[in-house]
Amino acid sequence: MLTTDELIDLTIKASQAAYAPYSQFKVGATLVSKSGAIYQGCNVENISYGLTNCAERTAIFRAISEGERAFSCLYVYGETDQPISPCGACRQVMAEFFEPEAEICLISKNRAIKKVTMAELLPYQFKSLK
Numbered sequence: 001m002l003t004t005d006e007l008i009d010l011t012i013k014a015s016q017a018a019y020a021p022y023s024q025f026k027v028g029a030t031l032v033s034k035s036g037a038i039y040q041g042c043n044v045e046n047i048s049y050g051l052t053n054c055a056e057r058t059a060i061f062r063a064i065s066e067g068e069r070a071f072s073c074l075y076v077y078g079e080t081d082q083p084i085s086p087c088g089a090c091r092q093v094m095a096e097f098f099e100p101e102a103e104i105c106l107i108s109k110n111r112a113i114k115k116v117t118m119a120e121l122l123p124y125q126f127k128s129l130k
Helices: 004-016 055-065 088-097
Strands: 027-034 038-041 071-078 098-105 111-119
Touching: 004 038, 004 055, 004 071, 004 098, 004 111, 027 055, 038 055, 055 071, 055 088, 088 098
Parallel strands: 071 098
Antiparallel strands: 027 038, 027 071, 098 111
């Protein structure tokens, strides 16, 4: 298992791959599966902003496409003064695959970390009735 500092480094590195020509706001995410596999993602913008994909969803979709379904934690980094927080769409996608107690680490440009659980991030999740 990687250390917190190593996971932060990976997350910052992921942000550097972002395609953000319109906002210049690069975000990176590192997802750790319960199997120990690591998946990175970055935001990918489109001139039609509704088609933009956030770093968090990029990492999750990448993991899903490789057969992963269970995740233990997610790190999210942005060049912000305070730790960055996922958008509503990302929170709902995260709720599909994360247990309520899963750890989400939100990271600022000075490496400040705010750790929250999935339940804290999205307390009234829309869930399947199955």
